Amino acid sequence: MLAAKHVFTEATLDTAYLWLCKQRANFPANADIWHLRFHWHRVRQELLQTLHKQDYTFLPLSVVTKADGETLHLWSSQDALVLKMLAMALPEALSLSSLCTHIKGHGGLKATVSALHAALPDYRYVMKTDVKRYYESIDHTILLKQLDKDITDPFIWRLLVQFVKRTVERGGTFKSIHCGISRGCPLSPIIAAYYLKALDKQMEGNTRYFYRRYMDDVIVLAKTRWHLRKAVRTVNQHFNQLKVEQAPDKTFIGRIEKEFDFLGYRFGLPELGLAEKTITNAVNKVRQPTLFIEREQKQTAPKRAAMLDDYITRWLRWVNAGLDDKPINIVFCIEQMTSPLNPAASI
Numbered sequence: 001m002l003a004a005k006h007v008f009t010e011a012t013l014d015t016a017y018l019w020l021c022k023q024r025a026n027f028p029a030n031a032d033i034w035h036l037r038f039h040w041h042r043v044r045q046e047l048l049q050t051l052h053k054q055d056y057t058f059l060p061l062s063v064v065t066k067a068d069g070e071t072l073h074l075w076s077s078q079d080a081l082v083l084k085m086l087a088m089a090l091p092e093a094l095s096l097s098s099l100c101t102h103i104k105g106h107g108g109l110k111a112t113v114s115a116l117h118a119a120l121p122d123y124r125y126v127m128k129t130d131v132k133r134y135y136e137s138i139d140h141t142i143l144l145k146q147l148d149k150d151i152t153d154p155f156i157w158r159l160l161v162q163f164v165k166r167t168v169e170r171g172g173t174f175k176s177i178h179c180g181i182s183r184g185c186p187l188s189p190i191i192a193a194y195y196l197k198a199l200d201k202q203m204e205g206n207t208r209y210f211y212r213r214y215m216d217d218v219i220v221l222a223k224t225r226w227h228l229r230k231a232v233r234t235v236n237q238h239f240n241q242l243k244v245e246q247a248p249d250k251t252f253i254g255r256i257e258k259e260f261d262f263l264g265y266r267f268g269l270p271e272l273g274l275a276e277k278t279i280t281n282a283v284n285k286v287r288q289p290t291l292f293i294e295r296e297q298k299q300t301a302p303k304r305a306a307m308l309d310d311y312i313t314r315w316l317r318w319v320n321a322g323l324d325d326k327p328i329n330i331v332f333c334i335e336q337m338t339s340p341l342n343p344a345a346s347i
Contacts, residue, residue, distance in 0.1 A: 002093035004155045007085055008051040013044065016084035019186075020077060036077045047078060054155040056082060058162045060169040061182065073168050073182050080186070086159065087186040091193075094150055097200035100193045102215045110322025112212050113265050116219060117272045119210040120256055123221035125228040127235065128262050129251040134216035135188065136180040137244045138195055140164050143181075146194065163187060192216065199238040203231075217250075219262055228253070272328055274319065282315050 017040070024033040036043055050056050061073040075083060091103050101107040107115070131137065143164060151157045166182060168175045181188050192215055203211035203220070209231055210221035218235060222228040232253060239246060252260045259268035266273035286308065319328055 002089060002151065002153055002156060004051070004054060004153050007089040007156065008048070008082075010048065012085045012088055013048060013081065015088070016081045017044070019084055020080055023080075024077065031077075033077045043078065047081070051082070056159065058082075058159070058166065060167040060174060063168060063170040072184055073166075075182070075185060082159065083163065084186040086156070086163075087190050090187070090190050094190070094194050094197070096190075096193050096197060097204050097213075099204050099211055100196070100200050100213045102189060103193050108322070109214060109263055112214055113263055113272070114323050116210070116212060116221075116262065117265075117267060119221055120267060123210060123223050124256060125222045125225060125254065126256050126260055126267075127218075127220045127222075127228060127232050127251075127253045128260055129218050129235065129246045131216035131239070132245045132247040134192060134244065135183055138179070138181050138191070139243045140179060142242055143191070143195060146197075163191075189215065195242060196238065199235065202234060202238075214263055217263060221256070272323070274328060278319075286311065 020033070021037065024031065027033050047056075058079045059076045061075055063071055064074045065071050091105075096103055096106075098106050101109070101112045144161065147157070147160055151160060163185075164181065166177050168177060181191055193213075196213065196216075199218075200211075200213060203209060208223065208227050210219075212219050220228075220231045220235070222231055236246075254260075256268050259266060261267070261275035261277065264275050264278040266275050
């Protein structure tokens with residue numbers, strides 16, 4: 001049973017603090033992380049006392065605009081520490097399925113790709129889909145009803161309610177959020193895993209299928225068309241109950257031999273390949289005129305070439321890292337990525 005006294009300890013706070021310092025190392029000088037770090041000895045003791053008295057309240061989130069114009073909702077540094085401590089404790093307490101693989105200790109992306117590729121010869125049909133705007137679509141009422149069954153500690157429950165029913169402040173105007181969970185928060189991936197837990201558990205107990213879920217990306221392999229239809233019906237029923245929708249452009253139902261993309265890789269070929277989007281994203285990043293030039297205006301051509309070579313090497317290492325299968329044939333990738341760096345060029 002999850003209890004606050006086991007969650008909010010000195011050890012977990014220190015671990016969360018190291019994580020936060022790394023996450024916000026490049027924040028601007030006026031960010032609150034620097035105030036927290038400067039006064040950490042005092043803040044640490046006060047925060048522990050407040051948590052042990054079970055009297056902590058989250059602040060409204062701030063609206064931050066990035067250099068590229070993107071806006072995001074940011075938790076205060078102190079709130080982020082508390083959320084990180086919750087994120088460290090909740091996966092085990094919520095009994096998340098091992099088939100939900102984005103959770104730490106459940107395999108991760110590369111293990112999912114390897115397991116899926118190894119399973120393909122035993123199946124003929126596939127359904128792959130993901131949830132349209134998953135984080136933004138999570139229903140607060142449904143989520144809190146789910147959590148109410150598994151969270152018995154009153155203080156942790158109150159914190160989770162505050163996390164879900166949060167408030168955002170922008171220029172002195174406060175807005176209550178009535179649907180969805182926040183992005184860029186350490187607790188959000190845990191809640192995203194938990195929201196579809198019932199689907200994971202139902203598929204986990206059915207040996208007729210190969211099933212995995214990575215965040216909101218769902219994959220089901222079936223041996224017969226009838227089994228496939230039943231799996232599709234099961235997924236649709238759970239999505240309807242949770243008031244979420246499939247993303248039509250990311251949904252594929254049919255024979256494995258017709259090929260499909262999942263988690264950045266291409267399946268259905270004799271060998272594991274890369275999804276076209278994975279290659280396109282890498283090529284486009286290389287062709288960004290600012291990537292290797294604006295860091296230092298007076299860089300020489302050899303230096304830019306060295307930076308390009310370093311990026312390609314790291315990307316190719318990532319492509320094959322953690323896969324059980326033999327290395328992916330990436331000659332085509334290299335040819336595309338080393339073509340003249342013309343931003344207007346097509347792939």
